[in-house]
Amino acid sequence: MTQAVSLSAPTSAPTGDTGLTWRLAWRNLWRNPRRTWLTAGGIAFASLLVTLSMSLQQGSYDAMVSSATGFYLGQAQINHNLYEDEGKLEQTVAPAGELRRSLEQISGLHVAPRVQVYALASVGQRSFGAAVVGVDFEAEQKLVSFFDRVTQGRLPVEDNEVLIGEALSRNLGAQLGDELVLLGTGKEGGIGALALTIAGLYASGRPELDRSLVFTQLASVQNGFGLGDEVHALVLGFDDIDKLAPNLERLSRGLPDNAELRTWQQLLPEVVQSIELDRISAVLFYGSILILVTFSVVNTFIMIIFERTREFGMLLALGTRPAIIMRQVQAEALMMWLVGTAIGLLLSNLLVGWAAVQGIPLGMMEEMAEQYYMPSRLYPAISLYAMSLAPLVLLFGTQLAAFFVTLRVRRLKPVEALRAE
Amino acid sequence: MTDPVVVCRGVSRTYQQESVPVHALSQVDFTVYPGEFVSLSGPSGSGKSTLLNIVGGLDRPDEGSVSVDGVDLGELSESKLAELRLHKLGFVFQAYNLIPVLSALENVEFIMQLQGVSPVERAERATAVLDRLGLADMLHRRPGELSGGQQQRVAVARAIVSEPVLLLADEPSANLDSSTTKDLLELLKQLNEEGMTIVTATHDTMVMSYALRQVHLRDGQIEHDDQVQSA
Structure with missing residues (x-):
């Protein structure tokens, strides 16, 4: 069965x-x-x-x-929120000193303040337009490699010293020790003027920069152009760039209303x-x-x-x-x-x-x-x-x-x- | 009388060969009782292999019913049919069909692994059965290192290691010389004497001579079914 x-x-x-x-x-x-x-x-x-x-x-x-961030721009910058588009002298971030001290509390972060004004640079009878950048050379050297490119002389130490590009030096017929007169417009509309001694020459490898950028002490530019405790940029950089992303919120915290944080991705969209x-x-x-x-x-x-x-x-x-x-x-x-x-x-x-x-x-x-x-x-x-x-x-x-x-x-x-x- | 191991009732099977129907089996009734040694013989195309395949659950009839060890194969799904083959049937094929990359021992163990037997037990059982079939020195040889007769004995070991209710052998001597065939048949005879039920499809008269029951098929039907006196 x-x-x-x-x-x-x-x-x-x-x-x-x-x-x-x-x-x-x-x-x-x-x-x-x-x-x-x-x-x-x-x-x-x-x-x-x-x-x-x-x-x-x-x-x-x-x-x-x-290379891009370490050359000159930094990993991030704090600027006036209209400065990127308009680049006006009065579009500054303040109080810069207090803000810088606050940011430097963040471990591994370096902060370098910058101001930038436009002026007529003259040596003797020769004059050329230039962008005058006031920087803290010591802080800059921890952040960017630009200032490693001094070819003659040295970085400015005194308030009345200036670093200029080799190309501008040739154009002006200037040498180390010559007096460079910078004449521009101050923040309040008055005349901004500086008479500085050329302490060093640089060659960045970019002729357009070497022709136009001159660097001197931050305080000199702030005083000479009526900027007080104001800066156009606080350049930021960590020892390790990977620390930037996790610290973005902390970096943005406590910024003045008219200031904004821009990362290298925003600073260098082409990269x-x-x-x-x-x-x-x-x-x-x-x-x-x-x-x-x-x-x-x-x-x-x-x-x-x-x-x-x-x-x-x-x-x-x-x-x-x-x-x-x-x-x-x-x-x-x-x-x-x-x-x-x-x-x-x-x-x-x-x-x-x-x-x-x-x-x-x-x-x-x-x-x-x-x-x-x-x-x-x-x-x-x-x-x-x-x-x-x-x-x-x-x-x-x-x-x-x-x-x-x-x-x-x-x-x-x-x-x-x-x-x- | 004990219950039969195999019961086929009215089994028919028709193949389509290039759209032409070929009646391999027609209304075949076939019963096998425990302990029988049955040879299915007949000319090519007589239906002996088809009957063996249907009894072994490898093929399904178009008509009729088949039961093995009391289980109606027609009621089983393909996976249940596979389980039945694994646990209740043993197969010996014409071409040995051993796994070439496994040793004799591993070939015998492999089937037990599928059955869920523990590694220790299967090693013991496989060694014992190979030893019994005279292959104790060949445990770790691969099929390519064995003679045809030795390979066929490994195939028999694989088929009987789980003590199936029925051993099915399709042309087991086809690739063997007469001396090796005789050795194989003596082995099958011995297994049968110990109670193993064996059904073999064969052309070989020597194989038929060892069977205790000779079923002859022709044109898909059983022509004669004779009990033979044991030698």
Whole structure:
């Protein structure tokens, strides 16, 4: 008498012991070593290329931002909220002294006040227009590299000393020790005038700056042009630029109503745009590489499935559920990924580590790099993000590839599969 | 009388071969009792492999009913059918069908892993059964390092290690020479004498000669079904 009963035997799900599954997966990989090496090599190459490129890319961005902010602008500035658009003399931030002292309470933050007025610069009979910048040289040197570029003489120490560009010096026919007369309009509309001694010359590498910017003590400009305790900019910078973002709220706290904090992203929108543009084209490049490699994995697993149809038929005939066979193939895909990623990351770390120490000389591109605030050597940035993105995408890609290919196993009929050649 | 292990009633199976229907089995009644050693023989296309596949739950009949160990296979889903194959049936295939990257021991263990047997127990049982089949020295050899006869013995070990209610063998001697075939058949005979129920589809007269019941098929029907005196 037949009976339609449920089977009393345990289910066919394997126990928690998966040692045999992994052993089998590993050995299956080496059934066709050439194919495995080719596929794992593709994964390794993609991991290497993407992680190395991302590290160099991030390194170049960091260098670009560091050079751009560290040259003259600083990581952030506090200005009058109309100063950026209008640049008027009276658009100042005050009381500057108190604000500066308050900001300097923040650990790791350097603050450099600046005022800037326009004046006619004269030496003897020669005159040229100039922007006169009053600065605290000591504070500036902690923030920006601009003042490292003194080519003759020294930075001003006394209130009546001035630093001018080599180009302006040539234009004026001036030498160290000459008197430079600055004549402009003070804040209240009166005449602003300073007579200063040229203490040093600089060459910034930017002729337009060397022709027009002259630097003297902050107090001299404030007094000479009727600015009192007012500044046009409080230039800010942390020892580590990464500290800027978490401190933005604190930096903005307690600012006068007419003042605003602008970060380097707002000060240098062209740098942000150029980074974004580069990032987008890089994403397309990385995406193409990763998709190509994923397709090679798909191809490999299609071959594996066809080659082992008979074996899968046998397993199905013995009572193995398709899901277990699929899981077995997924384990093989994971092993393949592990081999490829391990090789790729090893090579990538070696190369990135070497480049992080030595730097990659830009050679012929140095001049172009300078325009983009880049240094002459490129140092990659080692980050978990750069090291993990490609491997994780490839992990997802290989697992997805294996999954879609092994869906065929669900449709296999044991009898037909056992007849496969 | 004990309950039968296999009961087929009015089993028919028709295949479509290039849109032409081929009647592999027509209204076949077939019963196997515990402890029998049955050979299914007949010319190519007679339906012996189809009957073996249907009894083994690898194929389903178009008509009729099949029960194995009291379970109506027609009532089972594909996954329940797979469970039945895993826990109640043992299969020996013509081409051994061992997993080439696993050793003899691991091939036998593999099926028990699927059954949820603990690693220690499955190692003990697999070693014991391979030892019994004369493969104690070959435990760690892979199929490629074994002769055809040794591979087939590993396949038998895999099939019997879980003590199935029924051992199904499809042309088990097809790839073996006569001496190895004889060894295999002696092994099957011994298993049968210990109570294992065996059904084998074969062309080989030597295999038939070891069976205690010879079922001959022709054109999808049982032509004759003879009990043979034990030698």
